[in-house]
Amino acid sequence: MHVNLRNTENTAVISLSGRFDFNVHRDFKRCSEAALQDGAGRAIEVDLGAVEYLDSSALGMLLLLREQAEVKRRSVALVNCRGPVKQILEVANFGRLFTIR
Amino acid sequence: MSAPDPQPARRLKILVVEDDRPTLLLLTACIARMGHEARTAVNGLEAVKAVAEERPDIVIADLMMPVMDGLEATKRIKNLAGGQWLPVLVLTAKDEDRALVGALDCGADDYLVKPVGFPLLAAKVRGLAHMIELQRQLHDRSRELAAYRDGEERDTGVAVHVMSRLVNRDLLNDPALRHWICPARRFSGDLIAAARTPAGALHVLLADAAGHGLSAALNALPVAQCFYSMTAKGFAIGGIAEEMNRKIRHLLPIERFVAATLIAVDFRQQWVGVWNGGNPTLVALGAGGELLFAAPSRHLPLGLAADHLFTDGIDTYRYDEPCQLIACSDGLVEMPGAGGGMLGPEGLVSLLRAAAPEARLESVQACVRSAATVASPTDDISVAIVECGSLADASRAAALATGKVVRAEPGARQISLSAEELKYVVVAPLLLDLVRGVAGAEHHREKVFLILSELFNNALDHGLLRLDSRIKLEAGGFERYLELRSRGLERLAEAAIDIRIEIVRVSERPMLRIVFKDSGCGFDYANLLQAPPPATAPYGHGIPLLRKLCHSVEYRGSGSEAAVLYDLARSEAEG
Numbered sequence: 001m002h003v004n005l006r007n008t009e010n011t012a013v014i015s016l017s018g019r020f021d022f023n024v025h026r027d028f029k030r031c032s033e034a035a036l037q038d039g040a041g042r043a044i045e046v047d048l049g050a051v052e053y054l055d056s057s058a059l060g061m062l063l064l065l066r067e068q069a070e071v072k073r074r075s076v077a078l079v080n081c082r083g084p085v086k087q088i089l090e091v092a093n094f095g096r097l098f099t100i101r
Numbered sequence: 102m103s104a105p106d107p108q109p110a111r112r113l114k115i116l117v118v119e120d121d122r123p124t125l126l127l128l129t130a131c132i133a134r135m136g137h138e139a140r141t142a143v144n145g146l147e148a149v150k151a152v153a154e155e156r157p158d159i160v161i162a163d164l165m166m167p168v169m170d171g172l173e174a175t176k177r178i179k180n181l182a183g184g185q186w187l188p189v190l191v192l193t194a195k196d197e198d199r200a201l202v203g204a205l206d207c208g209a210d211d212y213l214v215k216p217v218g219f220p221l222l223a224a225k226v227r228g229l230a231h232m233i234e235l236q237r238q239l240h241d242r243s244r245e246l247a248a249y250r251d252g253e254e255r256d257t258g259v260a261v262h263v264m265s266r267l268v269n270r271d272l273l274n275d276p277a278l279r280h281w282i283c284p285a286r287r288f289s290g291d292l293i294a295a296a297r298t299p300a301g302a303l304h305v306l307l308a309d310a311a312g313h314g315l316s317a318a319l320n321a322l323p324v325a326q327c328f329y330s331m332t333a334k335g336f337a338i339g340g341i342a343e344e345m346n347r348k349i350r351h352l353l354p355i356e357r358f359v360a361a362t363l364i365a366v367d368f369r370q371q372w373v374g375v376w377n378g379g380n381p382t383l384v385a386l387g388a389g390g391e392l393l394f395a396a397p398s399r400h401l402p403l404g405l406a407a408d409h410l411f412t413d414g415i416d417t418y419r420y421d422e423p424c425q426l427i428a429c430s431d432g433l434v435e436m437p438g439a440g441g442g443m444l445g446p447e448g449l450v451s452l453l454r455a456a457a458p459e460a461r462l463e464s465v466q467a468c469v470r471s472a473a474t475v476a477s478p479t480d481d482i483s484v485a486i487v488e489c490g491s492l493a494d495a496s497r498a499a500a501l502a503t504g505k506v507v508r509a510e511p512g513a514r515q516i517s518l519s520a521e522e523l524k525y526v527v528v529a530p531l532l533l534d535l536v537r538g539v540a541g542a543e544h545h546r547e548k549v550f551l552i553l554s555e556l557f558n559n560a561l562d563h564g565l566l567r568l569d570s571r572i573k574l575e576a577g578g579f580e581r582y583l584e585l586r587s588r589g590l591e592r593l594a595e596a597a598i599d600i601r602i603e604i605v606r607v608s609e610r611p612m613l614r615i616v617f618k619d620s621g622c623g624f625d626y627a628n629l630l631q632a633p634p635p636a637t638a639p640y641g642h643g644i645p646l647l648r649k650l651c652h653s654v655e656y657r658g659s660g661s662e663a664a665v666l667y668d669l670a671r672s673e674a675e676g
Contacts (some may be wrong), residue, residue, distance in 0.1 A: 018615070034103045035221075053481070056311035063405070067355050081177025091431070092379045097405065 003027040012042045017050030020058040032065045049080030104510040108136040116140045118148040118162035132591040145169025149177045163192045164200050172204050179208040188229045279462050290317025290481035291430045294325050299583040303365040304332045307485050309430035320357050323348045335583035338363040339413035342376045349404030356405040362428045369554050374415040378402050383428040390454035395417040426487040432480035437472050513603035518594040556617040565596050566621035596620050613667040623659025
């Protein structure tokens with residue numbers, strides 16, 4: 001599982017690959033904090049295109065990111081969601097909390 | 102001569118085994134110089150005896166010796182050492198390669214070529230001493246860990262005990278519900294709860310707290326408490342879900358959400374309601390496996406929606422034939438299925454449809470167990486199956502009523518319910534059983550059931566509990582009525598309801614005769630029949646309904662006995 005952060009002109013993109021579960025906790029936190037500390041206030045995107053599976057702790061990590069981002073008035077979008085990831089997000093109705101594309 | 106050698110951290114006991122006396126004395130002197138204690142033996146046999154008597158820390162043994170050589174001695178010494186490491190250093194002459202290989206194969210840890218120089222011997226002994234120390238630390242840490250784990254086990258045992266009291270698992274004996282939880286660890290973050298409302302409707306909760314283990318189980322607790330208390334007060338599941346959402350949201354951090362399925366079944370009206378937030382789709386299957394109804398997750402899991410964003414929409418379904426509702430947590434759907442990948446929602450439905458209704462739970466259990474042989478489950482698995490209007494359910498409930506149904510004469514059935522039974526018996530399935538038992542009434546089952554329910558409710562609510570239906574007219578009236586009913590039922594003592602049902606012939610027409618007798622003091626039925634309440638009132642529909650359905654309705658005595666005749670010859674078209 002790899003987590004990394006890259007900045008484009010308007011967005012801070014956190015991308016993950018492999019299984020998104022509790023083992024990713026530290027790396028995800030590190031990238032989230034870095035993205036949130038971004039002085040330019042870029043919108044945040046979590047790229048799940050290369051993620052095969054996410055469990056409830058992954059959903060929890062996304063919720064935490066959203067909560068922290070809200071405080072700084074930054075938007076969080078979940079992008080490149082497909083397959084099992086898309087299904088899990090749909091069952092959890094996360095579309096009501098995040099922009100999903 | 103160099104500076105005096107540094108003393109070792111720990112004084113070791115070293116056994117030297119050598120048949121050549123000068124060499125033995127030399128080695129003993131070396132060991133003393135190193136700061137360790139020397140023991141001696143002149144051949145392998147003596148060495149083995151010495152090890153058995155007083156275990157040394159290290160053995161230094163010559164390979165070539167009379168009586169028993171170093172090779173044989175090494176084997177036996179290693180045997181004696183058992184679980185804890187006893188290093189053996191063998192001494193060999195220059196051309197003894199084969200013997201040396203043999204010794205190393207027998208477990209010797211190192212070797213020195215004779216003649217032995219002190220520096221090299223000391224260095225090797227230091228190396229072995231270091232390893233011994235490491236091994237000792239590892240052993241201590243192992244023991245600490247084992248002690249800690251034992252303490253944990255005891256604490257966990259206490260926690261399990263407390264949890265089961267709080268979550269009240271005995272309430273899960275409802276005849277309409279079958280359920281199974283397979284925790285991934287000792288504690289399950291999944292929870293199933295069931296309770297009846299005062300009106301006799303069944304509420305079932307299947308909750309999946311994020312994560313698993315003890316912390317997840319703790320998150321499920323406030324949900325269970327809320328469910329039980331609100332169901333006992335007669336709240337509807339939408340309201341219960343809303344309150345649970347608020348509780349979780351305010352009590353727990355955001356990532357501790359709880360996916361939940363809430364089910365309400367009114368067996369009398371043959372109505373099902375479902376609130377599903379975050380769990381796999383609930384399905385209703387008919388006896389032949391037909392998919393009758395599905396309730397997918399329409400809401401956010403509990404704890405995530407802000408109060409004003411909470412959605413309480415219920416999916417509803419009316420059933421005409423016996424069916425089963427099957428709800429589960431994602432652990433089941435995400436289990437490995439046949440042919441790689443996950444079982445998936447479609448896979449689960451196929452599995453359920455392929456099994457006969459009474460074997461569906463076993464079919465799921467078998468599937469989980471066989472998947473577990475391949476890989477141990479990583480998520481809690483839970484499944485609940487609710488029987489709606491099934492005959493199997495009815496007979497189970499009849500068994501609960503202590504089997505007091507009596508065949509008075511051929512074709513007649515009778516049952517007497519005491520105050521105790523009225524409190525605990527689940528009435529709907531019992532009445533269904535009564536209907537089923539009367540041959541000739543098969544086609545009229547629903548209507549007869551409705552008649553029995555009405556008569557029963559009248560006998561209980563008005564005959565025994567003396568409740569006034571007009572309470573329902575006031576604000577909050579229904580809740581108050583239900584509360585009074587619940588309390589009245591609790592206090593009931595020395596009361597009975599007798600029911601008799603049989604087929605009779607009236608003017609050549611076959612009729613079903615139903616008689617209800619309650620031990621109360623009756624009511625002013627004459628007045629009620631003369632001046633019924635307005636059609637728009639939320640009460641009082643019972644007797645008019647009876648009159649519509651039955652050929653005749655008669656009250657006797659003080660009103661504590663009701664007898665109705667139902668025309669079995671009337672066609673379905675007459676409604």
